[in-house]
Structure formats: structure tokens, C-alpha cells
Amino acid sequence: xxxxxxxxxxxxxxxxxxxxxxxxxxxxxxxxxxxxxxxxxxxxxxxxxxxxxxxxxxxxxxxxxxxxxxxxxxxxxxxxxxxxxxxxxxxxxxxxxxxxxxxxxxxxxxxxxxxxxxxxxxxxxxxxx
Amino acid sequence: xxxxxxxxxxxxxxxxxxxxxxxxxxxxxxxxxxxxxxxxxxxxxxxxxxxxxxxxxxxxxxxxxxxxxxxxxxxxxxxxxxxxxxxxxxxxxxxxxxxxxxxxxxxxxxxxxxxxxxxxxxxxxxxxxxxxxxxxxxxxxxxxxxxxxxxxxxxxxxxxxxxxxxxxxxxxxxxxxxxxxxxxxxxxxxxxxxxxxxxxxxxxxxxxxxxxxxxxxxxxxxxxxxxxxxxxxxxxxxxxx
Amino acid sequence: xxxxxxxxxxxxxxxxxxxxxxxxxxxxxxxxxxxxxxxxxxxxxxxxxxxxxxxxxxxxxxxxxxxxxxxxxxxxxxxxxxxxxxxxxxxxxxxxxxxxxxxxxxxxxxxxxxxxxxxxxxxxxxxxxxxxxxxxxxxxxxxxxxxxxxxxxxxxxxxxxxxxxxxxxxxxxxxxxxxxxxxxxxxxxxxxxxxxxxxxxxxxxxxxxxxxxxxxxxxxxxxxxxxxxxxxxxxxxxxxxxxxxxxxxxxxxxxxxxxxxxxxxxxxxxxxxxxxxxxxxxxxxxxxxx
Numbered sequence: 001x002x003x004x005x006x007x008x009x010x011x012x013x014x015x016x017x018x019x020x021x022x023x024x025x026x027x028x029x030x031x032x033x034x035x036x037x038x039x040x041x042x043x044x045x046x047x048x049x050x051x052x053x054x055x056x057x058x059x060x061x062x063x064x065x066x067x068x069x070x071x072x073x074x075x076x077x078x079x080x081x082x083x084x085x086x087x088x089x090x091x092x093x094x095x096x097x098x099x100x101x102x103x104x105x106x107x108x109x110x111x112x113x114x115x116x117x118x119x120x121x122x123x124x125x126x127x128x129x
Numbered sequence: 130x131x132x133x134x135x136x137x138x139x140x141x142x143x144x145x146x147x148x149x150x151x152x153x154x155x156x157x158x159x160x161x162x163x164x165x166x167x168x169x170x171x172x173x174x175x176x177x178x179x180x181x182x183x184x185x186x187x188x189x190x191x192x193x194x195x196x197x198x199x200x201x202x203x204x205x206x207x208x209x210x211x212x213x214x215x216x217x218x219x220x221x222x223x224x225x226x227x228x229x230x231x232x233x234x235x236x237x238x239x240x241x242x243x244x245x246x247x248x249x250x251x252x253x254x255x256x257x258x259x260x261x262x263x264x265x266x267x268x269x270x271x272x273x274x275x276x277x278x279x280x281x282x283x284x285x286x287x288x289x290x291x292x293x294x295x296x297x298x299x300x301x302x303x304x305x306x307x308x309x310x311x312x313x314x315x316x317x318x319x320x321x322x323x324x325x326x327x328x329x330x331x332x333x334x335x336x337x338x339x340x341x342x343x344x345x346x347x348x349x350x351x352x353x354x355x356x357x358x359x360x361x362x363x364x365x366x367x368x369x370x
Numbered sequence: 371x372x373x374x375x376x377x378x379x380x381x382x383x384x385x386x387x388x389x390x391x392x393x394x395x396x397x398x399x400x401x402x403x404x405x406x407x408x409x410x411x412x413x414x415x416x417x418x419x420x421x422x423x424x425x426x427x428x429x430x431x432x433x434x435x436x437x438x439x440x441x442x443x444x445x446x447x448x449x450x451x452x453x454x455x456x457x458x459x460x461x462x463x464x465x466x467x468x469x470x471x472x473x474x475x476x477x478x479x480x481x482x483x484x485x486x487x488x489x490x491x492x493x494x495x496x497x498x499x500x501x502x503x504x505x506x507x508x509x510x511x512x513x514x515x516x517x518x519x520x521x522x523x524x525x526x527x528x529x530x531x532x533x534x535x536x537x538x539x540x541x542x543x544x545x546x547x548x549x550x551x552x553x554x555x556x557x558x559x560x561x562x563x564x565x566x567x568x569x570x571x572x573x574x575x576x577x578x579x580x581x582x583x584x585x586x587x588x589x590x591x592x593x594x595x596x597x598x599x600x601x602x603x604x605x606x607x608x609x610x611x612x613x614x615x616x617x618x619x620x621x622x623x624x625x626x627x628x629x630x631x632x633x634x635x636x637x638x639x640x641x642x643x644x645x646x647x648x649x650x651x652x653x654x655x656x657x658x659x660x
Contacts, residue, residue, distance in 0.1 A: 138472060139469075142461075142465065142468065142469055145465065146460040146461055146465065147460070197459075197460045199457055199458075199459045199460050199498075200457075200460070205456075207385075212457070213456040213457035214457035214458075215457070216422075216456055216457055217455075217456050217457030217458060218457070219422060220420060220422065220450050220452065221445065221469075221470070221473050221474075222442060222443070222445035222446040222473050222474060223442075223445075223473055224442055225442060364424075365424070366424075367384065367417075367422070367423040367424060368417065368422040368423065369384070369413075369414065369417065369423060370454070370456060
């Protein structure tokens with residue numbers, strides 16, 4: 001099974017961190033439910049074309065913070081995650097996305113007002129659809 | 130004995146792919162028997178050197194004839210001549226002594242078959258040879274020649290693990306072969322006024338038991354030397370291919 | 371703890387060629403890609419680990435046992451696939467199977483059958499009648515069957531078709547799942563390295579680097595697209611410049627510090643492709659500083 005994980009080549013965020021955050025986001029958004037299996041370390045390393053050491057690190061961190069659990073011989077599964085945690089994860093994900101948009105806009109020399117105006121226009125456009 | 134059991138297992142595997150070469154062996158043995166049968170009467174009278182020479186050549190060709198090309202000593206890289214099959218076995222968890230021992234089994238089997246056929250065959254058909262030696266000493270003669278053949282023929286399996294060939298190595302090898310034949314001629318034909326084979330007939334007749342014991346002892350020593358030479362070469366050679 | 375393979379300062383001269391390996395240790399459960407140009411010494415390196423080529427100096431240990439010792443039992447721990455299959459021409463696949471099953475106590479028939487059936491390897495044909503690609507497949511089937519803790523594969527995928535290569539990768543990864551195997555693979559296929567390797571070892575003109583973790587290696591390089599062409603011919607950390615404005619750096623932090631100090635705007639940036647890094651290391655002899 002493939003996880004919809006996309007690693008960003010341009011991000012300065014370490015890869016293991018990107019994986020961690022994206023899996024957290026998948027759990028927060030409900031795309032991965034409690035008890036769902038995660039791909040094995042080797043398999044995910046192959047899919048993402050990175051070393052298994054990086055994946056192991058991401059999985060270990062996720063396990064440590066209670067998002068996933070590994071049972072010997074069976075594999076890795078999504079753990080029971082506190083709903084409050086999910087909500088905070090979701091807002092974190094949205095925040096990250098907006099931050100990224102802001103940084104792109106700044107690169108193109110948008111002013112703060114310009115950014116806000118664009119967001120308002122886009123929101124209106126969405127509502128009209 | 131575990132070593133020998135494993136060595137025989139390897140030899141059996143090799144035998145499976147070289148069966149048709151044994152037909153060739155029988156064919157060659159037939160031709161040589163016929164040749165010795167023809168030359169035996171004049172040889173016993175005049176010590177023709179040709180028969181001695183051909184006997185030695187026959188011993189050499191026995192170890193050769195049974196090996197498929199891939200098993201034979203050949204050029205592996207710029208410096209090394211070896212048997213590719215041995216180089217392959219050396220990549221596997223086979224104890225060095227098992228590997229080396231397994232190399233001797235089939236050549237020695239072919240010598241055993243080849244020498245026995247030729248000597249028994251010649252004896253059976255040649256009345257001259259029958260009158261020169263009684264059946265009992267004839268057994269001693271066969272053993273003597275088996276021992277000589279094992280000693281000479283051991284050079285082939287012993288060189289399977291390979292040698293670093295330098296510019297003059299082959300030149301010196303040919304020189305040694307020539308010196309061997311010249312020496313044989315000088316000792317037997319010139320000095321003792323007999324032939325090598327004829328001399329061994331005398332030995333078998335006059336010292337039947339002693340000649341058996343001596344030839345077995347000498348053969349064991351020589352085979353021990355060949356075995357150790359092969360063991361040393363495996364540990365020394367660089368198998369770059 | 372004993373490591374699958376430990377190397378201490380080996381040196382070997384063959385004619386004009388010199389191979390040097392400083393301390394190198396391979397850990398259990400990892401895949402290491404040995405990368406180098408043709409003739410750089412990859413095969414010789416593998417053969418030295420197998421005691422087929424004898425080092426002039428230094429020590430090689432397999433699970434703590436010196437490969438130079440009198441006891442050859444360590445060979446049972448390694449399945450070694452040389453680049454070319456020698457001395458096997460007269461045998462069929464089945465006969466070679468019998469040989470391997472006899473000499474490797476760990477032989478696993480099901481692994482061998484599964485791989486050879488999936489790839490349709492004709493086991494009753496003599497090896498000399500097989501094409502190079504099929505020979506490689508047979509050799510892989512035999513080496514998987516050996517079921518050893520260490521696998522050492524010298525360009526295993528060179529002559530193989532795409533589906534077989536993918537199956538090989540999948541099969542090898544499956545074997546790795548238990549985490550008790552160690553693999554060394556020499557390959558020129560970027561795909562093999564990307565999908566399989568945890569670590570890379572470079573061999574450049576006979577000298578062998580230390581173990582480099584793949585992702586750390588990649589992230590130690592960075593490509594910067596600049597808005598304007600820099601006035602200086604060399605920026606700190608720069609190792610290559612393309613289109614006048616694209617800078618490849620092997621010291622991203624230093625480069626970024628310099629750029630921001632000198633008011634040079636970064637339009638875009640990203641980590642380079644692994645291939646590009648390999649290219650730099652092998653062709654330009656780029657210093658590695660992970």
C-alpha cells in the first residue's frame with residue numbers, strides 16, 4: 001500500500017521531519033485511521049527512494065509521540081490518537097500550508113496587504129463555486 | 130574421513146558433466162594398448178626408446194582427456210593460469226583440503242582405468258610380454274606403473290589452483306619436460322643399456338614385494354608434495370577474475 | 371558486538387593499481403551500495419573480502435573471524451555473486467543448485483524455487499547456453515537460495531530486463547525485512563542505489579571512502595537558483611555553476627550565509643539528484659564532507 005507522501009526537494013526541513021509531519025497530517029485528517037497498517041520501513045524507503053535509516057528515525061519519533069505502534073512480527077499500525085491532538089495537528093497543518101504560501105508570496109515581493117487581498121479574493125471565489 | 134567423503138561428493142558432481150570424456154579415455158586406452166602390443170616384441174629385444182616415451186606421454190594425456198574445457202588449466206587474467214572451475218569452488222564454503230583433494234580423484238581414477246587397461250591388455254595379447262614376466266610379478270608391475278603415473282599425473286590437479294605465469298615460466302616448463310626425457314634416455318638407454326619399462330619388469334621380477342612397497346612409499350611422498358603445493362597456491366594466488 | 375564485516379587498513383597493489391581501504395564496518399540489517407567508475411577497484415574490493423585476492427596489509431573479519439585464517443567456515447556466512455560467472459559452463463542450473471545446497475548449511479529451497487520460477491529460469495539448460503541476462507538471474511536465484519546473513523552482489527542487475535530487475539529489488543527488500551541480513555551491492559544503476567541503499571561507499575582510483583549515509587550525503591549538497599549572476603567567480607561552498615546563476619554547493623550553510631550577506635537573492639533552491647552528486651564525486655573527485 002502506498003502512502004500519499006510527497007517529499008519536497010526544496011524544503012530545508014530534514015526528510016525524516018517531512019515524513020513525520022505528513023504521516024501525522026494523514027492521521028489528523030482521518031485518511032489513516034486507528035489500526036491501519038503502515039508500510040514496512042524497507043518498503044517505504046524504496047518508494048520514497050531514501051535510506052531506511054531515515055524512515056526508521058521518523059517511525060521511532062512517531063512511535064515515541066504516540067501516533068503509531070509497532071508490534072513485533074506484525075508490523076506498524078496507526079495508534080489511537082487523542083481527538084484534541086488531531087484537531088491541533090489539523091490546525092498545525094493548515095498553518096504550515098499558509099506559512100509556505102506566505103513565503104512564496106514574499107519571494108515574489110508581495111506586500112502584506114497584497115497577500116491578504118489575494119486570500120480574500122480566493123475565499124470569495126471558492127464560496128461562489 | 131569427512132574430508133574424503135566431501136571430496137568424493139564434489140568429484141561425483143564433476144563426473145556427471147564429464148561422462149562422455151570417459152568414452153574418449155577408453156578409445157585412447159585401446160589405441161595405446163594396440164600400439165604397445167605391436168612394439169612390445171622389438172622393445173623387449175632392442176629397448177626402443179619410443180615405447181618408454183609414449184608410455185610417459187600416455188600418462189600425461191590420461192589426466193587431460195577426461196576434463197571438459199572449463200575445468201582445464203587456462204589463462205584467467207594477465208598473470209594467472211588456473212582452472213576456472215577451481216576458482217569458482219574457491220568462492221564457496223568448501224574447506225581448502227576438501228577442494229584440493231577433490232581435484233585428484235578423477236584424474237587418478239582415469240589413471241587407474243587407463244594404466245590397468247593398457248598393461249593388462251598388452252599382457253593379455255602379447256606372448257612376448259607373457260614370457261618376460263609371470264602373472265604375479267605382473268601385478269607388481271601394474272602397481273609400480275600406477276605409482277609412477279600417480280606421481281607424474283599429480284602435477285595436473287596440483288596446478289588447478291593456478292600459478293602466476295611470468296615471461297619465462299612456460300619456457301622453463303618445456304625445458305623441464307625436455308630434460309626429463311633426455312635424462313630418461315641417458316639413464317636407461319645409455320647408462321643401464323635397457324628401457325625404463327624393461328627396467329621395471331626386472332624390478333618386478335627380482336624384487337616383487339620390495340618394489341611394490343618402495344613404489345607406494347615414493348608415490349605417497351610425491352602426492353603429499355603435490356597436495357601441499359596446491360594448498361599453498363590457493364592461499365597465495367589472487368583470483369582477479 | 372561483532373559486525374558482519376570489519377575492515378582495518380587494507381592495502382593492495384596489483385601492478386600499477388593500488389587499493390586502499392581504511393577502517394570500514396558494515397552493520398547488520400543495512401544495504402550498502404559500492405559505487406565507482408569502471409576499473410576503480412570495486413570487484414577487487416569484493417574479492418578481497420572473499421579472500422580471493424589477498425591484501426598486502428591489513429585485516430578483514432567476517433563476524434569476528436579473520437578471512438586469512440586457516441578456518442574457512444566464515445564463507446558459510448557469505449553469498450558472493452561475482453560480475454561474471456566462471457567455471458560453471460558445463461553445469462545446469464539444477465546441478466549448481468545441488469552444489470550450493472550441499473555446501474551451504476543455510477540453503478533455503480523455497481527462496482531458490484520462488485525466485486527461479488518467477489523469472490522463468492531454465493534450470494535444466496547448461497549454463498553455457500544461457501544468455502548473459504539469464505545467467506545473472508540464475509546466479510541471483512542461487513545466491514538467494516544460500517540464505518546467508520551476508521550477500522555480496524557485484525553488479526547483479528547489469529544485464530537484466532526491467533521487470534526482472536524490479537522483481538529482484540522487491541525480493542531483496544523482502545529478505546531484508548527480518549533485519550538480520552547485510553547486503554553489499556556494486557551497481558551502476560542509479561535506480562538500484564536509490565531504491566535499495568542505506569549507505570554508499572565510493573571507490574575512486576583505488577581509494578575507498580568511509581560509509582556515507584545516503585540521505586545525509588544528499589542533504590549535504592544544495593542547488594541554488596540566483597536572481598542575478600554573482601560577480602565573483604567562486605562563492606564559498608560552490609563546486610559547480612551552470613547557466614551562470616545556478617550554484618551547486620557542498621556547504622549549503624556557508625553558501626547561504628555568503629549570499630544573504632552580499633544581497634544575492636535566492637529564487638529557488640533544492641537538494642540535487644543523487645545521480646548528480648555521484649557524478650560530481652566520481653568525475654570531479656569532489657571531496658566528501660558529510
